[in-house]
Amino acid sequence: MNSIQRILHRPFFIKLFNWEYWSFASVYFCIYPVWVLLCLRARSFFFFAASNPTIKNGGFLCESKKDIIPIIPAQHHPPTVFFSIPTNGSIVVRELQRAGLQYPLIGKPNIGARGRGIKVLRNEQEVLAYCHTAYLDFHIQEFVSWKCEAGIFYVRNPNQASGAITGIVYKEFLSVTGDGKHSMLQLLQKDKRALMYLCSLKKIHGDRLNQVLPAGEKQIVSPFGNHARGSRFTDASHLADEALTRVIDDICKQIPGFYFGRLDIRFESWEALKAGRNFSIIEVNGAGSEPTHIYDPRHSLFFAWKEIIRHWVLLYRISRINHKKGHRYLSFREGIAMFREANIFAKKLNAMTE
Structure with a gap:
């Protein structure tokens, strides 16, 4: 490796020349005016709350996984147990045993973001340690053994019988x-x-x-399918054929009031997933979902902006339709309170991740 290669191999220059590592604000800054325009057209800065009426804040921020998981078809989700802090580690271990969960397990904050606070728990000692450092309510679920993971973005017009896949990201673990x-x-x-x-x-x-x-x-x-935890994201949107769309559409229509968001799925193979077998939904994300296929290193920042705006427009349209059906937006006071609450959660998540 010559001197120029050594310089370019430093984190600063890797980040500088690869936008996928830029901060959220850096990526979104130039397109914020589009978001403001959509807010003005909706006459609400918090119109997104109506997008998924059964999920708190539409799933934009501060949504509780404890509320979301019960509305996912049980056969498509790994066994999960919820706990509130403060909690006793020994009681947690007993509850896990009572529920029949087998190691390895995954510990997740009940309100999370970008993979923060998620840990693999391989034994009882690691469960006890996780309980000791939990600053937020959390849940523990069985580790899904399928080796493949993807994020599939789904959108459905509330006035239409069927929805569509608008993007797929395949996740390669670091x-x-x-x-x-x-x-x-x-x-x-x-x-x-x-x-x-x-x-x-x-x-x-x-x-x-x-x-x-x-x-x-x-x-x-x-072993986490999060870009913030090192996974390489590859755009696999071309795999959204009729068979896969039918499987995902059928699942999403079983989730009450779900019209916009991303399913994070672990599965055995694409063939099995398209046949509707050997897969598990590990998470459902709502209005705050990113079309994460944009983080494929092959894509330019301009492609990312185009895809983000496309999904913002879809979110706006769905929210407007649901609003006309009687589902409310957040008031300005409620919206500000949501962001303040999210800031508190973010600090606690950072503490759990350190």
Whole structure:
């Protein structure tokens, strides 16, 4: 690696030349006027609350997974147990045993965002540790073993019988492949994507990163399908054929009052998913969902802006239709309170992630 390559390999320059790593505000700043225009046309800065009437705030911010999970068809969601803080770790362990959940498990804040506060729990000790550091109500669910994960964006006009898939992102978990010579840490330091999340990986794995993997052995170092946790996002929207659309549409119509949002799904294979088998919905996101296929490194920032605006317009149209049907927008006071509450949650989530 020459001197120029070494310079470009530094996190600052990786971030500078790859917009997918930019902050939320940096990406959205130039298109905020479009959002303001939609608000003015709706005569409400918080019109999105009507998009998904059965979800708090339409699923834009501060929505509770404890309220959302019960409306997802039970056969398509992993077993889950909810807990409120403060809680006793021993009681949590007993409740998990009573519910028949098997390790490994996943701990998630009840109100979360961008993968913060999510942890893999491999044994009783890790469950106890998670309870000790939980600053928000949380839930624990069984880890879904299917190796594939995708985010499928779904939209349905409330006046129409069927909806459509408007984007698919395939998620590749951050991993490292051994060469029999270098440690996982050394190999991760050579990878530009891994380098952006190295501090987090060191906190998660500690000395385990000094392990030398046999040549060809692949180790997933971040098993979370979140861009903020290192996953590579690939645009797979071309896979939205008639079969897949029919499966997703059938599921979403079973979720009361759900018209706009993204399903995060783990599945065995695309063939199985299109046949409606061997998959599990691990999360349903509402009005605050991003069309995350925009984060495919092949896409330009201009493509991202186009897709974001396209989905904003769809959100506006759905919200307007539902509003005419009697579903209310948030008042200005309620909207400001929502953002203040979200700011409090964000600080606690950051504390749980550190």
